[in-house]
Amino acid sequence: MNTILPSPHDPAEELRRLATAATPTVHARADLARTVLNRARRQRRVRRLGKVAAAVGGGLVVLTTVAAANLLGRSDYFTVTEPSEVxxxxINVGERVVLNKKLSPARGDIVIVHLARDGYTYDAIFRVVALSGDTIGCPTGPAGRCEGVVVNGTTLPEPYLGAAVTDPFPTSTVPDHMIFLLGDNRARAHDSRFIGPVRLTDVGGVAVRIENRNGQVRAVPGAPAHPGPGDRDNVDPATQVPPAFVGSPR
Structure with missing residues (x-):
């Protein structure tokens, strides 16, 4: 019987021969299989995201939403909804306040602070009227009422109060690393007149703008100007602040 030998120019046979000859010299990395498997998984995830994006007709929107969700809590800016009258x-009930957690509070700023009372903690929004080392008080005037809050010997201009009146309270000095806070609705706010100065470390953010229920934006009256978020800045969505203690503070 005649044996048919493979042609020396048979490509398939030549490849098998070369592979056999090369086998002893191949040294694969120990983690090669894992690397290839992980790469394949990543490619499958990308393909799945692409299919979802194509299905909704807005791949960019889907991927942007995913990215924004992953960035939640990492932005310098966040939003809270005011639930109380203080x-x-x-700031009216139901309006949103955009705050920057990286700013240091100055006189006139509106801030959100983390407070504790009766064994539980809560957040509240107040205005900074005095800083560490300042003297502050509301002395009784000739008419038997306070004519205005006095900080470091000067009456504080507060046009944002309108016709509201502040009841007298004694003059004191704000301790180091603390601030003195008042609500703009002085008749309803349980603020530093009753709870004392608040630690700077309890400040969670400084207001940069106010948004009403219709989405209209306005500056924070009586506060220093602060830049708000730009078009490319991530702003964490609004959460509601638990109502602060309101009503007659006495």
Whole structure:
């Protein structure tokens, strides 16, 4: 019987021969299989995201939403909804306040602070009226009422209060690393007149703008100007602040 030998020019046979000859010299990395498997998984995830994006007709929107969700809590800016009357009429119930967690509070700023009372903690929005080392008080005037809050010997201009009146309270010095806070609705706010100065470390953010229920934006009256978020800045969505203690503070 005649044996048919493979042609020396048979490509398939030549490849088998070369592979056999090369086998002893191949040294694969120990983690090669894992690397290839992980790469394949990543490619499958990308393909799945692409299919979802194509299905909704807005791949960019889907991927942007995913990215924004992953960035939640990482932005310098966040939003809260005011539930109480302590800052009326500067901030009305249901309006949103955009705050920057990286700013240091100055006189006139509106801030959100983390407070504790009766064994539980809560957040509240107030205005900074005095800083560490300042003297502050509301002395009784000739008419038997306070004519205005006095900081470091000077009456504080507060046009945002309108016709509201502040009841007298004694003059004191704000301790180091603390601030003195008042609500703009002085008749309803349980603020530093009753709870004392608040630690700077309890400040969670400084207000940069106010948004009403219709989405209209306005500056924070009586506060220093602060830049708000730009078009490319991520702003964490609005959360509601638990109502601060309101009603007659006495």
């Amino acid at each position: 800052m009326e009429s500067t």
